Amino acid sequence: xxxxxxxRIVIENAVIATVDADDTEYTSGHVVVAGNRIESVGAGAxxxxxxxxxxxxxxxxxxTPGLVNTHHHFYQWITRGLAQNSILFDWLVxxxxxxxxxxxxxxxxxxxxxxxxxxxxxxxxxxxxxxVFPRDAGDILGAEIAxxxxxxxxxxxxxxxxxxxxxxxxxxxxxxxEDTDEALAATEAAIDRWHxxxxxxxxxxxxxxxxxxxxxxxLMREAAVLARRKGVRLHTHGSETVEEEKFxxxxxxxxxxxxxxxxxxxxxxxxxxxxxxxxxxDVAKFAETGTGVATCPxxxxxxxxxxxxxxxxxxxxxxxxxxxxxxxxxESGELGTELRNLLLFNRVKWGADALxxxxxxxxxxxxxxxxxxxxxxxxxxxxxxxxxxxxWKMDGVLHAGIADKVAALVLGAAAPLSLLLVNGVPVVExxxxxxxxxxxxxxxxxxxxxxxxxxxxxx
Numbered sequence: 001x002x003x004x005x006x007x008r009i010v011i012e013n014a015v016i017a018t019v020d021a022d023d024t025e026y027t028s029g030h031v032v033v034a035g036n037r038i039e040s041v042g043a044g045a046x047x048x049x050x051x052x053x054x055x056x057x058x059x060x061x062x063x064t065p066g067l068v069n070t071h072h073h074f075y076q077w078i079t080r081g082l083a084q085n086s087i088l089f090d091w092l093v094x095x096x097x098x099x100x101x102x103x104x105x106x107x108x109x110x111x112x113x114x115x116x117x118x119x120x121x122x123x124x125x126x127x128x129x130x131x132v133f134p135r136d137a138g139d140i141l142g143a144e145i146a147x148x149x150x151x152x153x154x155x156x157x158x159x160x161x162x163x164x165x166x167x168x169x170x171x172x173x174x175x176x177x178e179d180t181d182e183a184l185a186a187t188e189a190a191i192d193r194w195h196x197x198x199x200x201x202x203x204x205x206x207x208x209x210x211x212x213x214x215x216x217x218x219l220m221r222e223a224a225v226l227a228r229r230k231g232v233r234l235h236t237h238g239s240e241t242v243e244e245e246k247f248x249x250x251x252x253x254x255x256x257x258x259x260x261x262x263x264x265x266x267x268x269x270x271x272x273x274x275x276x277x278x279x280x281x282d283v284a285k286f287a288e289t290g291t292g293v294a295t296c297p298x299x300x301x302x303x304x305x306x307x308x309x310x311x312x313x314x315x316x317x318x319x320x321x322x323x324x325x326x327x328x329x330x331e332s333g334e335l336g337t338e339l340r341n342l343l344l345f346n347r348v349k350w351g352a353d354a355l356x357x358x359x360x361x362x363x364x365x366x367x368x369x370x371x372x373x374x375x376x377x378x379x380x381x382x383x384x385x386x387x388x389x390x391x392w393k394m395d396g397v398l399h400a401g402i403a404d405k406v407a408a409l410v411l412g413a414a415a416p417l418s419l420l421l422v423n424g425v426p427v428v429e430x431x432x433x434x435x436x437x438x439x440x441x442x443x444x445x446x447x448x449x450x451x452x453x454x455x456x457x458x459x
Contacts, residue, residue, distance in 0.1 A: 007052045009033040009424070011391065012045055014058035015405045018381040019065050019365045023358060025406075031063060033387040036200060036424035041381050060395030061418060062405040064361065065380050066124025066388035067335045068368025071235075071273040071294035071323030074114040074128045074144055075099065075107050078449040080331045082458075088241045088303045089213075092171050095328060098456040100176040104138030109448035111147035112441045114333055116433060118324070121336035121414065124154055124388035124422045125368070125378055129235060129273070131160025131210040132176060133186070141190055145203065152427040152435050154201075154388065156372055158208030158235050159190035163219050169251065170214045180219050183209070184226060191230045199377055200386065202423060204232070211237040212259060213247050224264040233373055234265065235294075238272035241305045245277055257282040266291045271371045273323060275313070276306040283309065283316050292319035292371035295363070297341040298332070299325030307349040310342065314359065321368030339364050339410045357410040387424035390417060 009032070016026040018041060030046035032039040040047065076099075083094045102110075111128070118126050126148075130141055141159060148155045161183035164170030170177075178186070187207050195205040207227040209215040215236075227234045239245065239256045252259045257278065260266055268290030275286075275293040286293065295308045313320050322342060327333040339360045346354040369379025378388050392415040394405050399415060402408035409415050420428035427434055433441075453459035 007035065008039070008049050009054045009056065009387075009421070010046045010049060011056045011058050011063060011389075014061045014063045014391070015394070016041065016063045016381065017358075017361060017406050019362055020380045020382050031381060031389065033389070033421065033424050036387055038381060038383055038385050038387050040383055056391070056419065058391055058418075060393065062392045062394050062409055062415075063381070064122075064390050064392065064409070065365040065378065066390050066420065066422065067122045067364045068321060068372065068379060069118055069123050069126040069324055069335045070271065070292075070321035070368045070371045071296055071325055072114065072126060072128045073130070073326030073328070074111040075102055075130065075132065075140075076326035076328035077110040077113040077333065078106060078445060078452050079328045082328060086303070087243070088305060089171065089243050091303060091329065096172050096176050098452065098458065099132045100134050100173060101452060101455040102132060102134065102137060102140070104140050104143035106448045106452055107140045108143040108147045109441075109444040111144040112151065112436065113445040114327060115148045115151045115153050116436075116438060116441050117327075117333035118335055119151060119153055119420060119428050119433060120417065120431065121334035122390040122392070122417055122420060123335040124390070124420065125156065125372070125374070126153055127156040127158065127206065127235070127372065129158050129160050129208055129210075131158070131162055131208065133161070133178060134176065145194060149202070150436055151433065152422050152425055154378070154422055156204045156206060158206040159187040160208040160210050161187065161219060161223070162210045162214040164214050164216050168216070172214050177214070180216060180222075183219060184222055187223065188226060188230065191232055195230070195232055197231065200423070206233045206235050208235040211244070212252070212256060213244060217252075217263060220263045220265060228269070234267075234270045236265070236272060238275055239277045239282065240274035240300070241303075242277055255282070257285055261285060269373065271319070271321070273325070274300060274305065274308065276300055276308045278309060283312055283318065286313070286318045287316035290319065292321065294321050294323040294371060295342065296323040296325035296330070297338055297345045299323075299329040301341070301345060302329045307345050309350075310346050310363070311350050311354045319367065319370040320363050321371035322364040334414065335364065337414050343410055357404070357407045360410050361406060387421050389419075389421045391419040392416070393418045
């Protein structure tokens with residue numbers, strides 16, 4: 001074994017928001033990264049360190065943990081701008097036929113576009129809810145995983161599924177769903193092929209049947225059994241719209257939360273996307289079981305779904321993370337701007353004291369890490385944790401003079417990134433991706449969008 005000290009990155013002279021349990025902040029401090037771990041953080045200049053060193057003068061910058069995205073649909077990057085004035089169910093019915101024509105090549109391009117937008121907005125870890133797997137479409141999940149690995153993001157994709165089509169009373173067209181047993185077998189195969197449970201993992205798999213209105217009760221129940229047998233987490237959509245609640249009551253005789261409880265889908269290994277329409281009993285059940293929530297402010301506004309009860313969820317102790325959701329319902333695809341929308345939308349709905357800027361930052365960092373079951377590894381700046389860090393430039397024309405740098409990040413304009421580290425490796429420098437050419441990604445996305453539009457008869 002080599003006795004050489006790990007290569008280090010020393011960041012100094014920065015405002016630092018650690019987002020640790022005490023919300024420790026430094027007005028002028030340092031972070032030392034050794035290999036892929038945070039070695040030290042504190043006030044003032046960094047201690048002397050051995051080994052190869054890259055020094056970063058972060059004067060005029062705010063350092064935070066990298067943001068954590070807890071809900072997304074990467075394939076939708078190539079169907080942005082469609083169904084612009086629809087609620088969820090109408091939006092889905094319009095777009096399902098187009099999504100049924102995706103394949104692995106198109107999804108590689110879409111995943112790189114999605115991941116690029118996330119990285120450039122300060123996101124270091126992302127999940128993706130892939131659940132459309134047309135026959136003869138190739139290896140869609142493998143294509144996404146390869147695309148994200150090329151860019152260097154920490155990734156927790158899901159092997160999603162749908163088996164309730166229109167003929168069964170669901171929303172998807174018949175050619176967009178799988179057989180129940182096929183979906184379960186494919187989920188297990190994905191876990192066996194890719195899931196890495198190690199502390200340093202760059203890739204973990206989640207089991208994720210899509211939603212109550214596109215998945216049979218058998219698939220929901222058996223997916224939970226499978227996930228727990230394999231030791232992976234569970235994810236689905238829940239309580240997103242009033243139409244979904246009506247659907248559940250008509251089909252199952254109960255609301256979404258009670259339905260999830262009946263099929264084994266409440267627990268500290270589960271998180272739900274959206275959770276907008278929840279009553280007090282629902283919130284209590286999530287809190288009692290440790291079930292998490294991925295709140296998606298912009299998408300919920302785009303589809304007129306509503307505003308989740310984030311203040312109530314946080315007070316109850318429910319794990320809450322931030323999500324972009326699919327970019328066909330949130331065309332920006334950025335996670336950084338969701339911090340602002342989370343704060344503003346919740347204040348409009350629940351009052352001026354609903355959330356603070358620091359609470360929004362917690363939801364976007366350690367909150368998301370907790371939702372994904374990775375709070376011991378990422379989400380805060382603490383010695384021993386993985387080196388996923390964002391350096392936000394705060395001395396430019398849009399942010400200079402804002403007294404509180406955390407408020408500048410959350411409430412101000414989208415802040416430029418000077419450096420983004422994932423696992424100790426620079427993946428964004430001076431606002432540009434370091435590992436894949438951005439212009440190439442844009443050209444590939446343009447071509448993929450045009451190809452899919454032709455296949456769907458939209459062009």
